[in-house]
Amino acid sequence: MKVVASWSGGKDSCLACYRAIQQGHDVVSLVNLLQEEGRRTVGHLLDAGLINLQSHLSGIPLLQRSVSLDTIQAEFKGVLEEAKQVGARGCVFGDIALRAHRDWAEMMCHHADIEPVFPLWEMDRAAIMDEFLKAGFEAVVVATKGRIMGPEWLGRNINRQFLDDVLELQKTTPVDLCGEGGEYHSMVTAGPLFTQRIKVTLAQPVLRDEHWFADILGYDIE
Structure with missing residues (x-):
């Protein structure tokens, strides 16, 4: 299945993406969210250029969006809709145990009619x-x-x-x-x-x- 991978730049999203590839999925894009001013990532506060560099070194194209608390849901849904235009039918997430995070991801995927994939969920x-x-x-x-x-x-x-x-x-x-x-x-x-x-x-x-x-x-x- 063609998928996009939610990508923070960190180890969990990376391993989830890698696992998805090993399981036979075709990762067509990495999805990354930036803070409203567009310079740093949500959560990790990594420079946007470092995420672009990771994308370049991986050879996987990047879908990057600036968001605020008010726009994050609409922007993420928009990214998933854009991903569907290039054939993606699923989105990979690196969540392990936080139910609230999984619920949000599943809700976003449901609205976009795309399948959520959680390769690391409840792993040791x-x-x-x-x-x-x-x-x-x-x-x-x-x-x-x-x-x-x-x-x-x-x-x-x-x-x-x-x-x-x-x-x-x-x-x-x-x-x-x-x-x-x-x-x-x-x-x-x-x-x-x-x-x-x-x-x-x-x-x-x-x-x-x-x-x-x-x-x-x-x-x-x-």
Whole structure:
């Protein structure tokens, strides 16, 4: 089935897209939402150019839209309608356990008469991370919930040591291994979907609304 993939730039949406391809789906576009001013992504606050770069390195075209709280539903439905014009019959999402997120995605797909696909839904968290790393993907932490994970987590590579440290943190603090509760967000920098690696060379920590974000100011392509 031809599908589009909801794409945040992070590990879960990436693995969901990769899984969909492995399952035989044809991903014809990545769908990404930007904040109203059109410079940064919703949630992760990644620069729009980095999402364009990921799309370029993956060879999958990008459908990118600027949204506000008032327009997000209409804009997302519009993107799905546009995707249907290029043959898409489904949309892939990287949600794991948040029912409210799944309900919203299913509602949007229902309105657009398109099939929602959730490759990671209710998977074991450790199994998800193990699959991500074994597939050869690489990612860095680009945002954290400040009261749970401080700025020292920004820029960290998501690898076995990172997972061990999150498991250690779980002993004293409620934190999801995949960051499903927004404890942290990531940006995929390399892996089997990309032809080259993104190497972050300069990033500045920014505190906004009790969340830490890595403002990526420089990067190379390797």
